[in-house]
Amino acid sequence: MARVVTDLPADALGHVLYRLPTAIQIGGAAPTSKAFRDASQLALKARPYSSEVVTLAGHTHVARCVAAAPDGRVITGSCDRTVKVWLNGACERTIEAHTNDVNGVAVLPGGARFVSVSDDETAKLWTFDGALERTFEVDAFTVECVAALPDGVHFVVGLSAGEVRLYHVDGTLLHSFTGHNDFVYAVAATPDGPHIISGANDRLVKVWSVAS
Numbered sequence: 001m002a003r004v005v006t007d008l009p010a011d012a013l014g015h016v017l018y019r020l021p022t023a024i025q026i027g028g029a030a031p032t033s034k035a036f037r038d039a040s041q042l043a044l045k046a047r048p049y050s051s052e053v054v055t056l057a058g059h060t061h062v063a064r065c066v067a068a069a070p071d072g073r074v075i076t077g078s079c080d081r082t083v084k085v086w087l088n089g090a091c092e093r094t095i096e097a098h099t100n101d102v103n104g105v106a107v108l109p110g111g112a113r114f115v116s117v118s119d120d121e122t123a124k125l126w127t128f129d130g131a132l133e134r135t136f137e138v139d140a141f142t143v144e145c146v147a148a149l150p151d152g153v154h155f156v157v158g159l160s161a162g163e164v165r166l167y168h169v170d171g172t173l174l175h176s177f178t179g180h181n182d183f184v185y186a187v188a189a190t191p192d193g194p195h196i197i198s199g200a201n202d203r204l205v206k207v208w209s210v211a212s
Helices: 010-018 023-032 034-046
Strands: 063-068 074-078 082-087 090-096 102-107 113-118 122-127 132-137 143-148 154-159 163-168 173-178 184-189 195-200 205-209
Touching: 010 034, 023 034, 074 102, 082 102, 113 143, 122 143, 154 184, 154 195, 163 184, 163 195
Parallel strands: 063 102, 102 143, 143 184
Antiparallel strands: 063 074, 074 082, 082 090, 102 113, 113 122, 122 132, 143 154, 154 163, 163 173, 184 195, 195 205
C-alpha cells in the first residue's frame, strides 16, 4: 500500500532530512508541515550549524562578490579578474574569468553552473569544473550585478546604463527592463519566480513583472 513520506515516524523522517546536504536545507523543510517541523528538529541535532570560522584567502585584489552552492561550494569574484571555487575551506579552482573587475556571481538552481559578470561588458556562464559554456555580450555597458531565477535556466543582470536584462542560458535576451536612470547595482528574483527586483544609483528600487 502506498504511503506518503510524512506518514513516517518522526525519527525515520528525521533520518530522511538528515540526508540533505546542508543544515539550512533541513531547516528550510520545517515550515512545510508539522511532521517536517518535528523531524527537522531531530535532524538538526545530528547536524547542527558549525561555529567554526573559515577564512578563504587567495584573491590578490578586492573580493567583490560571493555566492553559495547547494553542495557547500562557495564562488567568489574579485577585482583581480578571477573567479574562485572553494570547497571545505580550500580553493578548488581559480578561473581567469574576465578582462576586468568581476562584479557579481550567481549560482543557478541545480548547483551545476554559475554566472559571473564584469566591467568588461560581459556575463559568462560556467560549470563548476571551470568550463566556459557561453559569453553574453551587453553592448558597451558594464555589468554590475547578477541574480539567478529559481527555474535554473534564466538569470537577470543590472547594467551601468540603468537597464535590467533577462537572459536564458541558451544566449537569448528575453527582455530589457528600462526605468532606472543610473547604474543598477543590485538585482534579485523572488523565490517563486514571477518578479525581479532592482536597485540603482538613482535611489530607487523597482519591482518588475517577468510575465508582462
